[in-house]
Amino acid sequence: MHVPVLLSETVEALAPRPGRRYVDGTLGGGGHAEAVLLACGPDGRLLGLDRDGDAVARCRGRLAPFGGRFEAVHSDFARIGEVARERGFAPADGVLLDLGVSSFQLDEPARGFSFRADGPLDMRMDRSRGRTAAELLDSFGGDWRALAAILRDFGEEPAAGRIARAILDEHARSRIDSTARLAAVVEKAAGGRRGAARHPATRTFQALRIAVNGELEQIETALEAALGLLAEDGRLAVITFHSLEDRIVKRAFAAHEGRDVALQQGGSRWEGRLPAVRRLHRRPLVPSPAECAANPRARSAKLRAVRRLPDAQVPTPR
Numbered sequence: 001m002h003v004p005v006l007l008s009e010t011v012e013a014l015a016p017r018p019g020r021r022y023v024d025g026t027l028g029g030g031g032h033a034e035a036v037l038l039a040c041g042p043d044g045r046l047l048g049l050d051r052d053g054d055a056v057a058r059c060r061g062r063l064a065p066f067g068g069r070f071e072a073v074h075s076d077f078a079r080i081g082e083v084a085r086e087r088g089f090a091p092a093d094g095v096l097l098d099l100g101v102s103s104f105q106l107d108e109p110a111r112g113f114s115f116r117a118d119g120p121l122d123m124r125m126d127r128s129r130g131r132t133a134a135e136l137l138d139s140f141g142g143d144w145r146a147l148a149a150i151l152r153d154f155g156e157e158p159a160a161g162r163i164a165r166a167i168l169d170e171h172a173r174s175r176i177d178s179t180a181r182l183a184a185v186v187e188k189a190a191g192g193r194r195g196a197a198r199h200p201a202t203r204t205f206q207a208l209r210i211a212v213n214g215e216l217e218q219i220e221t222a223l224e225a226a227l228g229l230l231a232e233d234g235r236l237a238v239i240t241f242h243s244l245e246d247r248i249v250k251r252a253f254a255a256h257e258g259r260d261v262a263l264q265q266g267g268s269r270w271e272g273r274l275p276a277v278r279r280l281h282r283r284p285l286v287p288s289p290a291e292c293a294a295n296p297r298a299r300s301a302k303l304r305a306v307r308r309l310p311d312a313q314v315p316t317p318r
Contacts, residue, residue: 002029002103005239005298009285010096013237013305016040020093023084023229024048025077025222028102030059036096037066045069047089051076051126055102076126078218081225091231097222100241101125101209103297113209115183115201121176123212133208134177137167144168154216154244155207163189163204179205206242219245223252227275230308235280237305246284246302253277253306277306
């Protein structure tokens with residue numbers, strides 16, 4: 001069952017109002033979208049995107065009672081600005097990005113995101129395109145250093161070299177194409193669980209998932225697009241689940257905070273500007289102990305939110 005994380009905190013940060021336009025770049029199970037639609041009734045509208053076609057279909061069914069107030073598009077969130085403009089949702093009064101993997105994806109073995117149940121080593125958020133995690137392993141040949149770099153950079157895995165060598169050695173003997181087999185190889189290479197709170201393969205699965213879906217690059221692109229999409233006094237709320245995502249969000253917000261950021265193109269010709277924002281909270285919001293107890297997947301979540309300040313004068317080029 002999908003349980004939206006930091007739900008009340010997210011709705012409070014977005015401050016939905018009747019008659020306004022909102023964009024959810026990561027529909028997932030539709031829990032946040034539903035709460036925003038309820039809060040901005042009777043005539044507020046919401047555009048939802050998701051790169052997972054299954055999520056789009058599921059949310060169209062769940063949110064059908066809102067009629068024309070809700071619209072869903074099968075698209076990755078890096079195209080959030082483009083899609084919002086095409087659909088008449090620009091400028092937007094609020095934008096939400098809930099990063100990471102949805103509960104539906106984790107709980108469906110056929111998607112290959114989790115080692116809790118055996119399934120094909122897929123990990124694609126959009127199953128209509130791209131290569132699977134098994135095909136990514138194929139691409140390394142015997143280059144364990146390249147795989148180790150992914151495990152280190154995207155999974156912050158301290159035993160990246162040892163695990164990468166073990167994976168590719170086993171892959172060369174007999175292709176690894178299932179989640180259970182990959183988890184077993186990583187567990188053996190890492191020396192077993194040794195009483196650890198989390199499975200030794202957790203970081204490896206995270207790293208491969210990020211690499212398969214190009215997640216970090218998507219986040220950087222989506223953040224700039226979302227900030228540029230905001231109306232004056234519009235709000236952007238972003239939920240992250242690991243430090244790599246959170247650092248990107250923190251840096252992007254800091255780059256826009258409290259000042260007008262000029263966007264210069266074509267030498268000295270000013271084409272426009274990116275918005276100045278102000279943080280809504282001094283520190284990121286995190287789930288309460290009660291929420292973590294009820295939904296253990298929420299324990300690593302962080303919510304950062306900003307409000308777009310009124311436009312300042314565009315600098316005149318000299």
